Amino acid sequence: MVLDDSLEHTVAELGPKGVEILLGDGINWRSSGGSFDRHERPAYSADDRSDHIGRDFYAPPTQVGGPLQTPGVASAGAPARGYRLCAMSVVASPGAAPPLTAPAPRIAPAHWIHDRRTDAVITFLWLPFSLAAAAAYSTPAALAVVVALTLLTSLVHQPLTLGLIYGDPAQFAVARRVFTVFPFVLLGAVIVARSFSLTLVAVIAGLWNAEHTLMQRYGISRIYARKAGETGPARERPMLISWLVFALSFAAADPRTTRLLDNVELGATNEEGVRVLQTLRPWAVGAVIVAGMFVVWATTRWWLGERQLGRIGWTPKRRYLFGTALLFAVILVNPVVGLIGYVGSHALEYFVIVHGALGRRYSGPQAQPGGVVGRVVRSPLRASGCVVVYVALVGIALVSVQKLVDADIGNTVLLTVGGMHVFFDGFIWKLRRPVVAHSVAAG
Numbered sequence: 275m276v277l278d279d280s281l282e283h284t285v286a287e288l289g290p291k292g293v294e295i296l297l298g299d300g301i302n303w304r305s306s307g308g309s310f311d312r313h314e315r316p317a318y319s320a321d322d323r324s325d326h327i328g329r330d331f332y333a334p335p336t337q338v339g340g341p342l343q344t345p346g347v348a349s350a351g352a353p354a355r356g357y358r359l360c361a362m363s364v365v366a367s368p369g370a371a372p373p374l375t376a377p378a379p380r381i382a383p384a385h386w387i388h389d390r391r392t393d394a395v396i397t398f399l400w401l402p403f404s405l406a407a408a409a410a411y412s413t414p415a416a417l418a419v420v421v422a423l424t425l426l427t428s429l430v431h432q433p434l435t436l437g438l439i440y441g442d443p444a445q446f447a448v449a450r451r452v453f454t455v456f457p458f459v460l461l462g463a464v465i466v467a468r469s470f471s472l473t474l475v476a477v478i479a480g481l482w483n484a485e486h487t488l489m490q491r492y493g494i495s496r497i498y499a500r501k502a503g504e505t506g507p508a509r510e511r512p513m514l515i516s517w518l519v520f521a522l523s524f525a526a527a528d529p530r531t532t533r534l535l536d537n538v539e540l541g542a543t544n545e546e547g548v549r550v551l552q553t554l555r556p557w558a559v560g561a562v563i564v565a566g567m568f569v570v571w572a573t574t575r576w577w578l579g580e581r582q583l584g585r586i587g588w589t590p591k592r593r594y595l596f597g598t599a600l601l602f603a604v605i606l607v608n609p610v611v612g613l614i615g616y617v618g619s620h621a622l623e624y625f626v627i628v629h630g631a632l633g634r635r636y637s638g639p640q641a642q643p644g645g646v647v648g649r650v651v652r653s654p655l656r657a658s659g660c661v662v663v664y665v666a667l668v669g670i671a672l673v674s675v676q677k678l679v680d681a682d683i684g685n686t687v688l689l690t691v692g693g694m695h696v697f698f699d700g701f702i703w704k705l706r707r708p709v710v711a712h713s714v715a716a717g
Contacts, residue, residue: 385501385590387494387715388630393590396494397597399622400615404604407614417610424618429688430668431621432695434628437664439698441647444709449701456697461690468686479689486696487620488518491598494623496705497714498591504583509576510595516572517602520565525609526558625661631713632657640712 386393403424410416439445439453446453467475495510525531580592588596601619605612636644636651644651651657675684705711 385498387497387501387590394593396623396626397594399626400597400601400619403618404601404611404615407611408608411608411611420614424614426669426672427621428617429672429692430665431624432692433668434624434664435695435698435702436691438628438647439702441650442642442645444642444644445647445702449698452701453698457690457694460693460697461686464686464689464693468682468689475689479692482696483692484518484522484616486699487616488514489700490620490623491594493703493705494627495591495594498589498594500705500711501715502589502591506579506583509572509579513569513572513576513595514598516565516568517599520562520569521602521605521612523558523561523565524606526554527562528609529555531609625665627714629657629661630715632660634715635709635713642709 387396403420406420407417407424410420464475467478492511492514495514496508499508499510601612601615604615632647632651633656634640635642636648637657641652642648650660653659655663675687679687703710703714705714
């Protein structure tokens with residue numbers, strides 16, 4: 275019998291007594307004592323195979339050909355060890371036994387947040403921003419347009435958090451007092467800080483936003499981890515923090531940074547932050563060494579933890595973290611090009627996350643009421659229409675504020691809204707809440 279090599283097959287190791295190769299057409303090969311024989315059994319459906327891939331099962335040799343059993347429900351006599359199912363391709367010549375060695379397990383569809391291609395786009399959302407900045411870098415006017423569009427994209431995504439909270443009573447109830455009092459406290463703090471020191475505002479806003487952007491990347495990596503069934507300690511956070519600290523320290527210590535930023539219009543607050551960064555250059559050289567040691571320790575610790583998980587190959591989480599590592603490498607080469615990608619991709623990632631969460635939370639069999647937000651999502655607009663209308667309205671509002679409102683008042687409002695976005699996100703996107711885990715496809 276010759277099997278087409280495009281078929282999906284699965285190898286199941288049945289303890290010490292044999293190996294069974296499960297074929298999609300219901301014809302199996304079973305090994306016992308080193309020889310193979312043909313064995314008929316009902317085929318698993320494609321959905322069954324998807325559910326089984328990457329999970330551990332137990333079945334005694336006497337049940338070869340019977341239903342697979344999950345740990346804890348196997349019948350008496352099951353071997354102490356289980357087997358793991360993995361997808362593979364097999365080619366068997368007439369009279370020859372199929373090979374016993376399977377290639378690396380294919381990633382189960384359930385391990386992606388969306389699907390392979392969509393997740394790849396999310397991983398490299400920073401690339402178009404950085405490529406645009408690199409192409410326009412030698413032309414100040416063109417670079418100014420790229421920077422302005424990137425900052426506008428960043429500003430547009432921030433008020434979305436407020437709509438999610440104040441438009442849904444269930445979200446507002448998560449931290450009712452905080453969501454009621456904090457806006458007034460933050461507004462007062464921004465007004466006082468701006469009157470006292472623009473430098474202080476710039477440093478706090480820049481570092482807080484950089485940390486918030488990094489934590490979103492950490493959150494996405496944890497979604498991938500949960501979908502893969504990882505339950506151990508999360509080692510991605512210190513590794514990502516080490517990458518950010520090293521990148522910022524390197525940019526501050528690099529004498530090229532001032533020259534690279536000469537032709538860039540970042541706005542008063544951001545430009546003040548850059549000037550502060552440059553004043554720290556004498557200290558930054560030492561910080562680079564310490565941060566480099568931190569990177570080596572945190573990255574090694576993470577990789578050792580990955581090896582303990584027993585997974586090989588490019589899992590979705592590793593692909594996403596690899597894309598993040600490339601982004602930080604670009605920041606080391608050219609801080610302007612890299613940071614534009616860092617800021618721009620954060621906003622687009624947020625829109626993608628919110629779009630998926632709206633559809634899962636407010637529609638379907640497990641739909642939440644959702645107040646105004648829920649009703650709008652269930653309207654003919656659906657989730658996609660809501661996001662499009664939101665972007666158009668907020669974009670128009672931001673442009674109008676810039677042209678019609680006093681600059682100091684406008685900047686105060688933007689800083690307050692930005693601070694609320696950064697702070698409030700920490701309350702409404704906690705994966706430990708089942709409704710959140712379901713809404714981001716991690717449940």
